[in-house]
Amino acid sequence: MDILKSRRRFLAGLAAMGVFAPLTQCGLARMALAGQTEQAKLKVVFFVVPDGLAVDSASAYSSDGRGFWHPSARALDTSDFQLNEVSQELAAYKSQSLYVRGTILGPGNEGHNGWTWALRDSAKKMASIDVLLGRHMPGTDPSQRSLFSGPHSGIDGTAWQVSWEGPESGGAMRRPEQDPVLMYEKIFGSVSRDLREQLTRNKHVFDPVLADINELRGRLAGAQKQKLDTQLDSVEQTMKDMEETLPPIGECSPLALEEVPFKSAQFRNQVQSSHHQVVATALACGITRVATIQVGRSAESLNILDVSDVTNPHDCAHRLGGLDVWKKSRQWYTQRAKLFMDELARQADPDVPGDSLLKHTLVVLTSEMADGAPEHTKDMPLVLMGGASGLLKSGDGAGRYFNITAQGDRHQEGNPVIGNTMVDMQRIWATIARAAGTTVPYGGNVDPVTGIFTNV
Known part of the structure; x- marks a missing residue:
């Protein structure tokens, strides 16, 4: 057997x-001789960081929404907003970003169990959104429909991953590629x-x-x-x-990745960068159109040496090493998303060679948690970035802040800033699916959130 x-x-x-x-x-x-087309094709990347992005204030141990992540704005839907101390790390891409506020993941109070809901339906029964999109919008290699990159995710033996197969495929949690060199070899082993x-x-x-x-x-x-x-x-x-x-399309330039101990804190930045290069290259070659990059895992223990060599990221998220490393660790994770955006901006799109890859890619940055000290999943960090082939309503080149609580479907004790009504995160995935031309097989409310995409 x-x-x-x-x-x-x-x-x-x-x-x-x-x-x-x-x-x-x-x-x-x-x-590269395989030929190129001029018809734009949407690519989607989910960039998931662990333990929240400090959405709450330093003294809060419940959801108050007054921390370092959510931008400040005087209107619910506006291009007149100011980035916060953590979201400021993405300032270079503010003009093509949509900061969505007012979502809730799972029951709202599940702490580190949030990874079991992060990209899935509220019942935790169906395939995650990256898998569903990969089935609908394959690249040139069907075996690479949805890449799963996991820089330092589960390297300590704790497999808390955010990507899942559906019940028709056994419903198993997917295992990400941890070694970027091996991931590169697997992707590019059979494409001429x-x-x-x-x-x-x-x-x-x-x-x-x-x-x-x-x-x-x-x-x-x-x-x-x-x-x-x-x-x-x-x-x-x-x-x-x-x-x-x-055969792949686009430039498909080969990478020269250095083999380093991919589980080592010493090489954390380099390993992360290599993962970015592999994913971006696969997208630029047209081999795949969907990817997930999971940075670390919830409650991760591998130190970020740029932040602290004595306090691990989980303890930083709990503010146990002080407020300085709490903020700096959240900034470091956000910086990784910015660096990935840089990589997409450097590459040419495979379908419209005169455009950058970023112009036709939607990058979704979120976490499995809102804030790592209260360990809740209310008022989640969520920003949609990139050109997205013109589908993302990001403020006509000015960037946009969008509080969607008016479309909320979940009533629960919220916070003093946004109130008690929030949008279930599975509706965000349903909305992205609609924008990509498909639907999600989720139970419950899957009504799309209006105002995010031009075609939904």
Whole structure:
């Protein structure tokens, strides 16, 4: 019953057999000849940081919304707003940003369990929004529909990840790629035209596997047969992916990533940067159009040496090392999002080569928590950034602050700034899905929030 436990293991076996060509600059140069189109295609990246972004004031141990994150504004919907001490780290992209205020994640008081809701439905039953979008808007390689990059996420053995498969795929929590070098090799291992033809010729390598599975099916019943059927689906999906894989588009410039201890605090900034480069390059090659970057994990323990070499990020979030490292740690996480935006701005879009990749990408920055000291998920940090192919209503080049509590569907004790009515976060995912041309299979209220996108 150990046949193809994971599709990745099987593909690794193919690589060992020589089916996947090694990545070379010559190979990538050939990819650039595959051709380019001029039809804009939306890309979406979810950038998730841990333990909130200090939405509450230094003395608050409940939701008061007067901390270092939310911008200050005199109107509910305005381009006249001022960034706060943490959100100020994104000042370079203020003009193409929409700061959304008034959302609630899960029950609102689940603390570190917020990672189980972060990108999912309120019932925690369905696939996360990144997986759903990846199914709807694939790139040239169907096996890379939704990248999951996890710089320092779960490196301590605690797997609190925010991306999930749906019940039709077993409902499992996805494991991110932690090593950026390995992630690069996995993504770019099978993308040239001549290799695609070779893969088609080598489809027969699956025949013995299919024969074994079908032979076993006749002797099994119940749960065992169901498990085997799932494995068969995996093989068939792999074959389908091979048939549908196309050469990449765009420049597809090769990366020269340095191998460093990717679990080390000493190399934290470098590893984070390498993850940014890998994700941005995959988007720029057209290989994928959807990605999630999860920085660390909720209650993470790996020190951020730029902030403190004695107080870990979790303790910083709890203000246990003082207010200075509390603020600086939240600023560091926000700076990572800014640096990723920089990477997108440097790359050319694969579909409209005269544009930057950022012009056709929507970046969603949020957390699994609002504030790490009260450990609640009310009045969540949420900003949507990037050109998004013109779909994002970000203030016509001035940036925008948008308090959406008037559209709220959840009534719970809120805070003195926004009150007791908030929008369930699953409606934000439903809204993004609509903007991308699809829907979410979530129960409960999935009414889109109006005023965020031009097409919703």
